Amino acid sequence: METSESLGYLKGLIDGLDLDSNKKETKVFKAIIDVLENLTEDMEDMTEGLELVGEQIDAVDEDLADLEEFVYDDDDCDCGCCDDDDEEYEVECPTCHEKIMVDMDTIEEGKFECPNCGEVLEFDVEFDDDDECDCDCCDHDHE
Incomplete structure (x- = not known):
């Protein structure tokens, strides 16, 4: 189960308890849920950022491979000087x-x-x- 799904399930369990919203315990549970929601959003943002960085690294890696082939590839030289x-x-x-x-x-x-x-x-x-x-x-x- 994904973190966001687990958090939704936890919220459903707390709502199902039908707790009095004026009690201190209920306020603590709601505060914990709010913190967990914020952490889940932050984690999803970081995951998206990491995916973007991974795509950029792959693009740079491909560019570097092309550059290395251009600079170091001697197969196109017929004169023999690059043997x-x-x-x-x-x-x-x-x-x-x-x-x-x-x-x-x-x-x-x-x-x-x-x-x-x-x-x-x-x-x-x-x-x-x-x-x-x-x-x-x-x-x-x-x-």
Whole structure:
């Protein structure tokens, strides 16, 4: 039963008692009912307010999701400049011939130790710094 329904039921019970309206006890019951009515109205107002705030938060959340997709989404870039730095590359160790996955950060460091045999693998990779990115998706040079 909803609070407002419970309050209506309580008012009906008190009215059904057919109490003398001049007695102190009757005045106390009526005052308690008035306070309960005020609390019920306040609670309903707060519930409506919370529902409105929830709707506004949902709208802001949707707007933020759209903004994040616009700012961080690199799927539309065909130039290759926005490729994920977490991309891994397969390298074969010349000593043990095991295939090892390494990321771009490891390659840029120039060397690392093979986890299988301990051989130090060195990379000599050159990046063309003069090649600027012409796409609209970023404002940096190609790496």
